[in-house]
Amino acid sequence: MTTCEVPVERSAPLLGGQFFRLLVIVLGSGLSMYLLTSVVPLYLAANSSAGLGPGLSTGAMMLSAVAMELVVPRLLARWGYRVVLGLGLILMGLPAVALMFTTSLPVVVLISMIRGAGLAINVVGAVALIADLAPPSRRGEALGVYGVVVGVPAVVGLPLGVYLINVIGYDALFAIAAVLALAVLGLTVGIPTRTTTEKSHVKVLHDLRGNGLLMPAFVFAGVTLAAGISITFLPLAAGNHSLAATALFLQAATAPGARWLAGRYGDRLGHARLLPLALLLATLGAAGLIFITTPAAVIAGATLFGIGFGAAQNLTLTMMYDRAPTSRYGQVSALWNLAYDGGWGIGAIAFGTVVATTGYPLAFALTAATIALGLLPALRAATRSPSHR
Structure with a gap:
């Protein structure tokens, strides 16, 4: 082995307690997100916003996510992983409940923006925490495991959400999406409070x-x-x-x-x-x-x-x-x-x-x-x- 080579350490289990908790959080928040990704545009189309509404709700969500991603490192440096990830789950869960009480296009767009901000917080915070938790020699594998877990909600949630509309209706689906995000909120107790992100590197x-x-x-x-x-x-x-x-x-x-x-x-x-x-x-x-x-x-x-x-x-x-x-x-x-x-x-x-x-x-x-x-x-x-x- 040359001096530039990195030893690969594989004796310790990769799915430790904190890492496993994080993966469950990722799974819950991802299912909450993808169950409604295709459903909210359909909800607007079914309530007289078929023109601009569906595209606007998705675009607003993505724009909000991009804007929030610029400030998440600052939030991590100030409050740490536990608080920030908890905030992301709340921003994804509670607004889903609000969808049960409105069909107004401006309000639904605002809800989509709030959920987009929650999504940004969760993905940026989760990836940074995995990089902190994993040993450098197994970082790629750890991020790969995260990739599998974060991919499951997209594969399952997108078609399932559309299917469930005709089975349980919109309101019940909104409630399920809210529960999925908020149910894993308690797991943040086992997440580290501190972050390695320094205030000089939050921009x-x-x-x-x-x-x-x-x-x-x-x-x-x-x-x-x-x-x-x-x-x-x-x-x-x-x-x-x-x-x-x-x-x-x-x-x-x-x-x-x-x-x-x-x-x-x-x-x-x-x-x-x-x-x-x-x-x-x-x-x-x-x-x-x-x-x-x-x-x-x-x-x-x-x-x-x-x-x-x-x-x-x-x-x-x-x-x-x-x-x-x-x-x-x-x-x-x-x-x-x-x-x-x-x-x-x-x-x-x-x-x-x-x-x-x-x-x-x-x-x-x-x-x-x-x-x-x-x-x-x-x-x-x-x-x-x-x-x-």
């Missing part, structure tokens, strides 16, 4: 030049741009709801497993070394949607993209933590989540503008090309990175 966009954080963030933003496009426009482009539902399910279902595997093998082989492969798979997957009228190409493309997207999530995040001191962990988490949500939102808006002129095949080709742009910096990082074994 998310401060002092980023020369520290190696921007490259993986921008590369990942290119992948999330394509993710936002596929989620938003695949059903419209395919013109076949069954095909679109199958493709999106495979994309969502393959991502968590790929995220975990990328973390596990990245700890052994080097995360930077695996990133080009993840980007290549994501590029090929996005390119498969060029043949939007061919079901086999759509299914294969969505599956490949899900694998590449999941792997890129873990690899870029772990690379950023490996390049940052512990005092910047809150900043790293917020920056990575900004790349996630910002790329998602920009992709959906930009694609909608482009496709009106180019049509779907060319627009999907441009999407694949956008991901491919990240291959060059990723290959440079891979050649400069020593293997961990």
Whole structure:
């Protein structure tokens, strides 16, 4: 073993008490979120807000999440993990109850914004805490386990929420979403109060030049741009709801497993070394949607993209933590989540503008090309990175 190699310590169990508590919190808050992600737009459409309402509620939620992510490191530095994560759960749970008593578009949009702020708090705080709790030699694996857990609510909650509307109705579903977030609030008692985030590093966009954080963030933003496009426009482009539902399910279902595997093998082989492969798979997957009228190409493309997207999530995040001191962990988490949500939102808006002129095949080709742009910096990082074994 050379001096630059990192020993891999695997004797201690990864799922310790605090880590397990955090994963349960992530599961509860994620289910609360995704059960209503597609339901709130339908709720507005069913109550005379079918035009601007559905898109506005989702857009407001995402905009609120991005804005909140800029201040979460400051909150962590001042109040610590326990208080901040508890606040996030409350902001997700209580507003869901309020949905039972209103169909007003402005009020529902405001509720969506509050829940978006809660989501931002939970994802940024959870990722930063995992980086604190996990030993450096197993950080990638720990983030991979988190990726699996955080992916389950998306796979289960999105279709389940829509299904339950006709079974139990909107009000009961809103109540369930509230309970899921608030029920895990008690688990924050076992969460550390202190954070390694220092007050000098609470500004998310401060002092980023020369520290190696921007490259993986921008590369990942290119992948999330394509993710936002596929989620938003695949059903419209395919013109076949069954095909679109199958493709999106495979994309969502393959991502968590790929995220975990990328973390596990990245700890052994080097995360930077695996990133080009993840980007290549994501590029090929996005390119498969060029043949939007061919079901086999759509299914294969969505599956490949899900694998590449999941792997890129873990690899870029772990690379950023490996390049940052512990005092910047809150900043790293917020920056990575900004790349996630910002790329998602920009992709959906930009694609909608482009496709009106180019049509779907060319627009999907441009999407694949956008991901491919990240291959060059990723290959440079891979050649400069020593293997961990």
